[in-house]
Each structure stands twice: as C-alpha cells, then as structure tokens.
Amino acid sequence: MRKFFSLLSALLMPALGCAEDQTLTIPAGEGPGKGKHIVLISGDEEYRSEEACPMLAKILSVHHGFETTVLFAINPETGVINPQIQSNIPGLESLKTADLVILDTRFRKLPDDQLKHFADYVNTGKPLIGLRTATHAFRCGTDRFGIDWNNFGLNFLGEKWVAHHGKHKVEGARGVAVQAQQAHPILNSVEDVFAPSDVYTVKNLDESKATVLMRAAVTETMEPDSKILQDDPRNDPMQAAIWLHEYTAPSGTKGISLLSTMGASVDLESEDLRRVIVNAAFFLLDLKVPEKAEVSYVDPFEPTFFSFIPKDYWEARALKPSDFVLGKSPTVGLPKSKN
Template structure:
C-alpha cells in the first residue's frame, strides 16, 4: 500500500467533531502507519481556514455542519470535488456548507430531510447483498447513537451498504457509496449518516471509516 494523505475537516459543533476526528486519527495512526492525516478545525460557522492542503490530498473527510465557507476556500473545495478525487462524508456532511447547499445531492448523492428526533438507539445492519463489500470487511452489526437521519430518495447511482432501524420502526439507509462521473474521471464517494460522539467508541464504526479510505482511493 502506498502512503495516503488524508485531510479531515472538522466543523460540526453539535457533535464535537474535533474530538471525534482526533479519536479516528489515533485509530489510524495505531493501525495504518502509511496513512498520514491533517486535521483542519473550524472554530465557528464563519471561520474560513485555508484549504490549500487539498492540492496534495488523496482523500477528504468532511464532518462539518452549515459552515459559511466562501471565496478562495469554497473554490478550492469545489475544484477538489470536480477532480475525481476521493470524498468521505460523516453525518452532518449532508448539510455541511451553508454556501453550497446542494453538496448533499450533487456530491454525496443523498437526500437529507431532517431526522426522527433524539433519543432512540438505531440498530445498524449490513445489507445481505453487500456483505462481501470491502468497506464492510471486519464489520459486525451494531447499535448506533444519535437521531436517525431521513434520506428517502438518494441518487440512482448510490449503493446502500447499511441501514438502521429504530424501535419505533423507522428504517433508513445510513451508509452508502457512489461512483460519480466527473468529466472523464470517476470519483469514489462514501457517506454515513452515523457519527454521534458515542459512535466513535464503536470498533466497527472506526473500522468502517478506515475501510472507506481504502475503497475510495482504490487501495
């Protein structure tokens, strides 16, 4: 495996994304030494740290919520997403940027329409048809925390890997992939609507994110 440069972008304050991504950074450092990570942290919704690092990034991991990105940095992000490079979105990435509202539909292939409310644990299950997928290697079904997101009409070119169901009977896709045509290139995209703080203490969740890095980068 070649060295991979991973850029993590934190800006989901409700879910303490900085702390959660640092947990994932530590997991990668302990298990995958050839993955080098850089963490960019937004201090508030109007912060605008440089995204120049995207020029040398192999995969971007976005965990932000309604950030008002603008100017040169918005251009850099949009350019990155049009190069065919790898993209991973976590939870609030479905509404990551207030200045780029169609990032969810255009890039992730999602259809975020709110959530079912706080409280109930979701029972996450691997779709039987996808059990052999490399992203799910070493993964078991698990219970996840946080509200269940509604994504009722994802893009036709997405493939759902996992669904989650609450005790109230609500069931939604929570993990999917997409091979997105970008000019003459194919960009591999992974998204999960999971990502509550407690999810980052679940080994299957961390392993799934690591596997997603390898799948999106074709390693």
C-alpha cells in the first residue's frame, strides 16, 4: 500500500507542479491589506499587461500586505506566456477566494470552464478594477452564464471600446482631476498622472450615475513633460479617464468598479497612476486609503513600449510566471529587426 501511494504521489507531482507554474503568487507582507486577496488578470497583445500586473502585485503585497495572484495568457502546448493565445488563462479558480480583481485583458475568448469562475465572481458583487483594454476585455459571446461578454466593459465598467481619441503612438495623455472630486480618497497625494498611451474616446459612460475622478487631456508628445494641447477641440471637453461605476450582476447583486483608460505598462512609470490603482484597491475593499501610499517598485521595472509582438517571438522568449517572482524582473523587450 505504501508503494502504491508513493507511486501515486510521483505521478501527481508533475501535474501539480505544472499547474502551479502557470500562475504567480506574491506572498503577503505586513500591512493593512493583510487577509485580503487580490487577483490580477493579464492578457493583452499590445500594452504589456504581463509586465504591468506582476509589478503592481509586488507593490500591493510587499508594501501593503495584500496576498496577490497574477494570471497570464498561457500557450497550453508550450506552457509559456503568450498574449496572442486568447483562449487560455489558467488559474481563474483563484477567483473563489478573491476580494478584488484587477482586470487587464483584451478580447479574450475563454472556454466555459474558465469563464464560469469570472461569472461566479461578478455575481457576488465584489469589486473590480479595469485597466486600459478592460473596456474590451472579452469576446466570448452575448449570453454565456447570463452575461453579454462582448459588452462586458460597457455593462460592468461603464464603457466599451470606441476609438483612439489622441493620435496613437504620437500624442500622450495627462490626467486632470475633476475639481469636485479632488478630495476623493482615491486621489490622495495624486498630483501628476501622465500616460504615453493616447486618450481613449469615451461616449457611452453615463456620467450622471458614474463618479468621474479624472479626465485625460491630449498632449503634444509622449514625453512626460509634454504640454496639454491648447485650443484643441479634443480637449474641450476632455474625455473621462478614471471613474467609479456601479454594476448589476446577473444575480441582481450590485457591485462597484473603477476603470482607468490609462494603464499600459509604460503608463505605469507614472508614480501617481500607480498610486491611483493602489488607492482604489484600498477604497474598494473598504479599507482606509493611505494619505500617501507607498508605490515604489519592489523589483526594477523597465516596461516595454506598447506594440503588437509576433506570436513566434513569445515562444522564443519562453517567459513563464516563475520568471516574475520576487527578486526577478524580466522585460519582454521588442523583437530585433530582421533587416
């Protein structure tokens, strides 16, 4: 009998190890977030969420005491991180114990056994934070588990994908706090938010029901000291960029989300944009928001400029979640020119 269990353990261990290798867990440090679990879901082809989410997870865990889990788009055949694979994000069962989800995906087409975990999460009415392409997080059909996934952003975050409002890869975005919300806890010690990614068009958000905290102004260039374009009709009025939104789940339960249309990995070089996200985590979890949240990098962070990277590059790069553990900080980098 002992030999049988030894053999069974030997057979199971590789499978368990493989499952564990497909997600990243950052253990909770000391801090007010102790006992709360945040799951960050990456998976977009352009804005390098696979870089942004581990960096944010480390800040939330090490500086503030949250337990964090980071999920990635994984090629099931090779086990490597590959955002071009839209149909596989292992580890979504971790949402069973999540208190907050940070969603940073784009047009994911997930199978039922994975998608159901996300449907179960929102049916509890627990909070969401959406970053950049979360406005078009899924492309999973219009009625699965009672949710219109193709309009998930519109229904759960307040807006869907519309268009680029600024010139893509030419102009940047500067956050401008809404005067009436300057004292809102999510904006504690937030003074200068700048994002090289351009301003998104926002036209479906019902501002009479949402709380718009910050708008985004189109800037002359993508440099951090770039000036807001004056007398430009695109800045009159400025587009909403960061807001709180109440959603209603299929269960009838209501929940609160925060959406930031700024959120590319290079955008998060902005200290105050990182602070908005950390502040929002505290606020949405009914914790006292710090007067000036610690948002310094735990490990070096050198984000990759946003672009679409060919599928074969990801397989050659062969990144795995374990490459992002504490003490490690790989960059995706850009493929070398074939010329």
